[in-house]
Amino acid sequence: MPKKYNVCVLGATGMVGREMIKVLEQRNFPVDKFLPLASERTAGQKVTFQNKEYTVKEATSESFEEMQIGLFSAGAKISAKFAPEAAKRKCIVIDNTSHFRMDPKVPLVVPEVNPEALKTHKGIIANPNCSTAQMVLALKPIYDAVGIERLVISTYQSTSGWGKEAIAEMYEQTKALLENPKAKIVPKYIFKQIAFNVVPQIDSFVDNGYTKEEMKMINETRKILGDEDIQITATCVRVPVAIGHAESVNIKTKKKISVEAVRKLLATFPTVKIVDDPSMGEYPTPIDCVGIDDTLVGRIREDISQKNGIEMWIVSDNLRRGAALNAVLIAEKMIEDSLV
Ligand SMILES: NC(=O)c1ccc[n+]([C@@H]2O[C@H](COP(=O)([O-])OP(=O)(O)OC[C@H]3O[C@@H](n4cnc5c(N)ncnc54)[C@H](OP(=O)(O)O)[C@@H]3O)[C@@H](O)[C@H]2O)c1
Numbered sequence: 001m002p003k004k005y006n007v008c009v010l011g012a013t014g015m016v017g018r019e020m021i022k023v024l025e026q027r028n029f030p031v032d033k034f035l036p037l038a039s040e041r042t043a044g045q046k047v048t049f050q051n052k053e054y055t056v057k058e059a060t061s062e063s064f065e066e067m068q069i070g071l072f073s074a075g076a077k078i079s080a081k082f083a084p085e086a087a088k089r090k091c092i093v094i095d096n097t098s099h100f101r102m103d104p105k106v107p108l109v110v111p112e113v114n115p116e117a118l119k120t121h122k123g124i125i126a127n128p129n130c131s132t133a134q135m136v137l138a139l140k141p142i143y144d145a146v147g148i149e150r151l152v153i154s155t156y157q158s159t160s161g162w163g164k165e166a167i168a169e170m171y172e173q174t175k176a177l178l179e180n181p182k183a184k185i186v187p188k189y190i191f192k193q194i195a196f197n198v199v200p201q202i203d204s205f206v207d208n209g210y211t212k213e214e215m216k217m218i219n220e221t222r223k224i225l226g227d228e229d230i231q232i233t234a235t236c237v238r239v240p241v242a243i244g245h246a247e248s249v250n251i252k253t254k255k256k257i258s259v260e261a262v263r264k265l266l267a268t269f270p271t272v273k274i275v276d277d278p279s280m281g282e283y284p285t286p287i288d289c290v291g292i293d294d295t296l297v298g299r300i301r302e303d304i305s306q307k308n309g310i311e312m313w314i315v316s317d318n319l320r321r322g323a324a325l326n327a328v329l330i331a332e333k334m335i336e337d338s339l340v
Helices: 015-026 076-086 116-118 130-146 162-178 212-225 260-268 320-336
Strands: 005-010 030-039 046-049 052-055 068-073 092-095 125-126 148-157 233-240 245-253 272-274 295-302 309-316
Touching: 005 015, 005 260, 015 030, 015 046, 015 068, 015 130, 015 320, 030 046, 030 052, 030 233, 068 076, 068 320, 076 125, 092 320, 125 309, 130 212, 130 245, 130 260, 130 272, 130 295, 130 309, 130 320, 148 212, 260 272, 260 295, 260 309, 309 320
Parallel strands: 005 030, 005 068, 068 092, 092 125, 148 233, 272 295
Antiparallel strands: 046 052, 148 245, 245 309, 295 309
């Protein structure tokens, strides 16, 4: 009999947590005991996993007592509080929040890109920011082949990336404005009106004028690729899309690489799929990636403004690839490498 593991999902009632439960089920993850955790607000709610109904419990330090794997997605403060408690109780934490990502003692992992980092874990492993995870998948084969000198990134990020309240806010504003174009909109979760608009702010601003989200992309990309010398700039923008982040990425490579060579590299890289036929009007859009594992890449072309420049458009399901699937793939890899 293959070994089974006691698994808890902290944030089980959230956007990412619900997707985690779905991914665990779809991949037939070897779960023995299953424990969905959230706050006191939703404790008592029911979730279904593998055709069985489970009651959501309020998370406490003791929740992790019998658990072996904890998938965390309840926000940075909650992870700061509970991840050390879980690790102390021998429950390995795979954390989706930003709290531990830049901690030098904590591996930050996309399993197809830097699985070797898992070997150094001390009980907590960090999942990258969703926009970073999808981008490094498309960058890794290019990085290995010719090196990367500089990246210029612009993102078009969906509202689900800011949690369940943000996606609901987009729907409410859209409905209100369709019913009455003069309706007064008071933004609550997203910084400005998101219905029929785009907002160039994701997370708060830091001293250098960038947002935290932009700095996450810069710092996390360097950590995952293990290269502090890559020059990176990013502008992260919220768009009125429910699920799926899109990114325009301009890559300056160290050595010249042709568009054809980039296509060949991406075509064989796991969980990356090229959708790119301008003659047929084919390129990926966010609705194409919802619910799928693959990161879709299109609009691959040579940058005509500089030497060694490649442009591409990367689209992926932020809840799934950028968060839930990445976490479950980490857990699977740890089992495969006997690290649990
Ligand atoms: N959305 C994405 O695309 C994405 C991608 C990567 C990483 N992340 C990160 O994942 C985390 C969750 O994101 P989300 O989008 O799933 O947010 P969400 O939809 O707002 O869900 C938040 C979850 O955390 C739980 N929670 C809140 N306070 C808690 C507390 N005091 N104790 C226990 N549980 C608590 C909530 O439970 P209640 O229902 O009881 O409030 C809910 O289950 C965030 O740190 C986010 O940055 C999100």
